[in-house]
């Protein structure tokens with residue numbers, strides 16, 4: 001399995017904190033919260049700045065109650081429900097995320113379309129999973145720190161969520177990291193998993209105020225892996241070396 | 254045992270009384286009480302008596318209803334609160350049953366082979382059911398069983414675009430909703446049962462700010478055993494276009510190829526609708542500022558327009574949430590006491606007799622009013638419409654009737670509703 005590029009080698013991980021970055025991020029925010037865009041809308045980008053929008057489809061996979069809907073809401077800056085209501089079908093949300101490439105200095109606007117499907121709905125209706133997997137760019141595999149069986153289930157999930165031949169970016173997210181009193185999965189286990197599968201693992205939890213800081217590491221890494229993957233696909237970089245940010249080959253994506 | 258105003262909803266298997274779920278009031282009734290509530294209904298049934306409802310001496314109220322000989326729903330309220338009249342509770346039970354059918358389909362609910370499994374499956378209905386139990390609602394389709402509408406300034410363009418969009422997606426069923434209120438819909442969508450349209454609007458409300466959805470659903474009246482796909486696209490925050498589809502097209506293809514193509518040219522008009530969502534009728538229709546809230550029902554089409562912001566209102570008036578509450582009360586008051594039922598009973602359903610209006614009178618009242626120290630109410634009906642208004646206390650009582658009559662003609666003349 002090809003190793004992902006070292007974290008931060010393709011995109012600037014801290015860019016959202018810089019003065020320049022803040023100028024872009026202000027366009028996806030309204031007051032202190034995230035701005036919600038309808039499908040007919042997009043963040044206003046000043047006309048003179050050359051910013052390409054790149055679109056990706058991301059599927060959230062994991063057991064019922066693991067926190068898929070909560071994670072999608074958190075990433076999109078929507079209110080997170082404190083009760084577990086089963087999702088009765090596919091529900092998608094759009095996240096706009098500006099990113100600056102390390103080498104070329106080019107700014108890209110990622111439009112991440114998150115696909116969340118209730119696990120019980122998936123089980124009851126056969127047509128849903130194929131729809132979710134169609135033309136997929138990335139999968140977030142979720143487990144909950146409070147439920148060891150959801151962690152044990154990861155290899156099975158990975159097998160179900162994407163075919164080995166797919167060029168699909170994989171990321172693992174451990175939810176409910178804030179409930180450390182009830183933690184059922186140890187750090188050592190997570191580390192071992194990460195090494196064996198060569199998949200980055202993120203820990204999420206706590207108050208989901210829309211602080212960019214909460215979601216930036218995950219979204220930046222996702223953007224980095226997606227971009228790297230595309231560069232590999234078009235042959236701009238070899239599969240197992242760090243990406244070289246050749247953005248020209250992606251223009252007009 | 255229950256808080257004032259709170260409704261507790263119990264669901265049991267009809268044959269054996271096994272509890273399936275409880276929703277509502279935070280403190281659940283003890284198991285023994287649930288058992289007795291089931292027992293008394295069963296006992297009555299054994300004596301050839303159908304038990305509809307009862308009032309307790311401490312002012313609580315219980316309502317029973319069995320659906321398809323399979324599931325029994327019981328609504329229990331705490332202290333007497335008029336907001337939980339029989340009409341409201343009966344509607345609630347019907348709505349909850351419809352929620353269950355919508356999500357799980359009739360088969361699953363009537364052919365129960367494994368009760369534990371059914372219990373698990375029913376959890377997926379909770380979100381939708383809870384929207385009907387929620388007290389602080391800013392809508393009332395659950396009570397009126399009429400489709401709540403928003404009347405846009407230029408419906409024709411929106412209608413044409415919706416028809417073309419639905420056609421391009423191979424669907425006959427499409428509608429445009431703004432904050433759960435119907436702006437335009439295709440002919441076929443209007444031919445769904447009003448309760449179904451209300452239910453679908455409630456479902457869309459639960460989906461909140463997400464961008465798109467693709468939900469398998471059953472139509473309680475139209476298609477209770479074969480699922481359809483509800484596709485929904487959020488064009489602008491709060492502005493959703495929905496469609497009912499078969500196996501095709503995919504969500505992705507509609508989102509990628511059709512949504513922007515058809516709707517982008519109308520974005521300004523959609524923003525206009527978004528801005529109307531509290532008022533619900535065009536700004537060009539001027540109403541008297543003493544009208545604090547109104548509900549207008551078209552009895553033929555089972556459509557309604559309701560608003561607690563019909564005009565810029567005087568200071569010191571009740572809050573919007575309170576106005577919704579009062580409007581619901583007024584509707585319940587007028588329909589249970591004076592106005593006849595607007596809808597025919599569902600097939601096989603026996604309605605308990607309406608509360609009696611001045612025994613001995615055979616007349617059908619056409620208007621009624623109510624004066625409280627908080628505000629005044631007036632309701633009137635014509636063969637085609639019912640209008641309910643809530644006014645400031647300062648309006649002289651003798652002026653209520655002309656105000657209501659004028660409001661009705663202003664609204665219907667200018668919008669054709």
Ligand SMILES: Nc1nc2c(ncn2[C@@H]2O[C@H](COP(=O)(O)OP(=O)(O)OP(=O)(O)O)[C@@H](O)[C@H]2O)c(=O)[nH]1
Nearest residue numbers: 064065066067068069070083084087118119176205
């Ligand atoms: N404390 C804490 N609670 C969380 C976290 N993530 C999710 N939850 C809670 O876990 C419950 C289930 O989360 P959901 O996101 O609804 O679960 P889901 O994976 O979408 O489940 P299905 O739709 O049934 O497949 C909810 O009550 C959430 O509030 C977290 O990071 N921390």
Ligand SMILES: [Mg+2]
Nearest residue numbers: 069086087118
């Ligand atoms: Mg969910």
